[in-house]
Amino acid sequence: QVQVVQSGGGSVQAGGSLRLSCAASGRTSGGYPMGWFRQAPGKEREFVSAISWSDIMTDYADSVKGRFTIVRDGAETTVHLQMNSLKPEDTAIYYCAACNGRGYCGTGPYQYWGRGTQVTVSS
Numbered sequence: 001q002v003q004v005v006q007s008g009g010g011s012v013q014a015g016g017s018l019r020l021s022c023a024a025s026g027r028t029s030g031g032y033p034m035g036w037f038r039q040a041p042g043k044e045r046e047f048v049s050a051i052s053w054s055d056i057m058t059d060y061a062d063s064v065k066g067r068f069t070i071v072r073d074g075a076e077t078t079v080h081l082q083m084n085s086l087k088p089e090d091t092a093i094y095y096c097a098a099c100n101g102r103g104y105c106g107t108g109p110y111q112y113w114g115r116g117t118q119v120t121v122s123s
Contacts, residue, residue: 002026002112006096009117012086016121020081022096022114031076032112033105038092038119045095051079052104059106064090086121094119 008020024032035050049060049070058070069082083090094117097110 002032002098004096004098004112004114006094006114006117009094009119011120011122014086014088014121014123016086017082017084018086018119019083020094020096020117020119021078022080022098023078024096024098024112025077026112027077030102031072031079032098033101033103034070034072034079035097035099035105035108035110036070036081037095037097038090039095039116040089040092043092047107048094049081050104050106053102057104083119086119088121088123090119091121092119093117 003025005023033053036048037045038048039045051058051070055072067085072079096114098112099105099110
């Protein structure tokens with residue numbers, strides 16, 4: 001059974017930083033290709049960032065390029081989303097996701113999802 005557990009988030013003023021973390025467990029060795037998505041009130045869920053199993057590939061939505069960074073830690077099973085220069089429009093529930101295989105899932109599809117964490121950016 002794959003479990004995706006998120007941590008981090010919270011409230012910050014515009015221009016501040018937050019870091020989200022996501023751990024995906026279930027494999028005896030190695031991690032998963034991972035992605036981050038977000039959903040703002042009244043809007044559809046949107047892609048934020050993704051990283052490949054090998055960490056060779058990363059991708060970002062245009063709206064967060066240059067401000068957000070996705071990295072995997074040495075344990076391989078945990079991925080972090082470092083969010084800098086936050087804007088009020090970044091306010092949303094952020095979801096972490098993992099997909100099967102040992103490749104790259106990009107914008108999807110993902111089979112395993114975290115419960116979401118609130119990020120609120122005030123002006």
